[in-house]
Amino acid sequence: MKSFSALYFGPDLPAQGTKITVLPENDGLHLQHCEISGETQEQLVAYDELRVSTGGFDHDQIILMWDKNEKTRSLILADKTTQDFLLEEAPPALAAKLAQCKKHINGTRQRMRAGWLVLALFLLSPFILLGVLVWKSDNVIDWAVSHVLIEDEQKFGDMVFEQYRPTLKLITQGEAPRVIEEIGDKLGLDAPYKFKWHVADNPAVNAFAIPGGHIVVFTGLIKAAQTPEEVTGVLAHEIQHVVQRHSLKAMVHNAGWRATIAMVTGDWTGGMLGGAVTQLGVLKYGRDKETEADMKGLALLKKIRVDPNGMVQFFEKLSKSGNGAPIELLSTHPSSTERMTALREAIKQQEPWHSEPLPYDWNAIKSSLPTR
């Protein structure tokens, strides 16, 4: 048997206890080197004299108590490894007495762990709550957005567009806006929204949708395209951002964060709507929303019998080319080969439809745009 150390208490011993070595043998506990009133002696405590209990401030110490010469003495085991050693390897006579104690100690340890867990949860609860909010924010926003009426969304979109208009150099005269509107109206014929199409003079290859149906196409995009089919593909994609309410959701999302940050920092001066508007050009939708817009845009192309390859070609061309002009369409629309492949697969799976070429001379439209 191995020995263990314990604190030895008795009425004639120091109040804080004396550290001694205890050797558990078959006949009892041998207390070694214990000093009582100056003299070293060895004591033997038989197991049947022992009373076993638990106690101490944390209720997790093992107390072995016995009476000798009308004095009560006790050994206290506070150390966890010592306790485990005794609980596992005690001689049978002692093990029988420790059984109850073992259950109690294990219960106490479990409760302690549970207590720490509860405390940790309590302290972390604000963060956990925030985490759940961030994690579930999409669902919350979907629910909130589903309660917005289309008329209200359009009013809101008009307001946003009016605020955004001064920063855009809108082109109202000429062929380009007319053609864009013509194609757009064809695409948006059955949609619940009344689309308003705008062409803005901006070299960036980009187009974006405002909630409620305003869609702005930059001249850079028109110039980058070779055929009307290519532009139609992009327009079909943007229409889906409006119809699927992606832009509204993204704005609500942004506004929510703005409000949260404003509340946390106490800084309301930024102006929530203004902030949301300046962010509009670079609204990001996330890959799943882009794919959704791709697929539903494709269906739209099918409905008006436009060749879908233009759409694929255009995206592909953009991702390959690096010809100077800032391709914002790609930075705001996270393009990836996966998306292209998915689009191609989708086209392959559908029955090829008879497409009619769009009756526009794209080069003429391009040359009608102001040159810089």
Added chain:
Amino acid sequence: MTQMHVIDYQIFGTEMQYVEIELDPQEAAVAEAGGMMYMEDGIAMETVFGDGSQQKSGFMGSLMGAGKRLLTGESLFMTIFLNQGQGKKRVAFAASYPGKIVPLHLQELGGQIICQKDSFLCAAKGVSVGIAFQKKLGVGLFGGEGFIMQKLEGDGYAFMHAGGTLSEKVLAPGELIRVDTGCLVALQPSVSYDIEYVGKIKSALFGGEGLFFATLRGPGKVWLQSLPLSRLANRIYAVMPARGGSSEEGSLLGGLGNVLGGR
């Protein structure tokens, strides 16, 4: 042998005490922020985050220490008083309410003492002031000391302060005393601290001792206070004139006295 700074001290006063600590050059004492009464020239005061016991534990360590101190409801900071002068210098810390200051030599007491929160006054630098959680729900709720107590660890001197008169008791193994809740100031970790229902509903309601006693079972030392601050505060609050208490002392007429007094 001891890693702590050895400090000499002297306690002054009878019921409203203060302790004067003598520091050798480069010796230091830690105290709760705001406990200092006076210090001699040559003693530098420095405020530290946490309890200043672990100097090399880094930022996270001191942050944890400070976090624990926040849980005990105390100031995040502690103050270190370092003797930077030549020769011995003195610094004094005063108790903030009537009672006694108890010097505890932690090494002689087994290295660890658990005490009522707020009772820590000052200590030799190196004593760590941590928290001890009460893990029994009933004791935490009805034991009179709440769920969080202070744990003083180290091997130097620590000074504790409690209300009224202090009673230091040594409990033999298995010896039990029942204590009015709130009167417990400190105990060694070998002492089992529990609660016990007073026994009869009549006693519980009219005995004036509350529903529970705190029970302390040996072996080990316990310190009891005769007048917990909260009890003193209750009495003072009850007789405050603004609360309708009488400003006259011991008038048999009571309320009638107030009428006669023109109020």
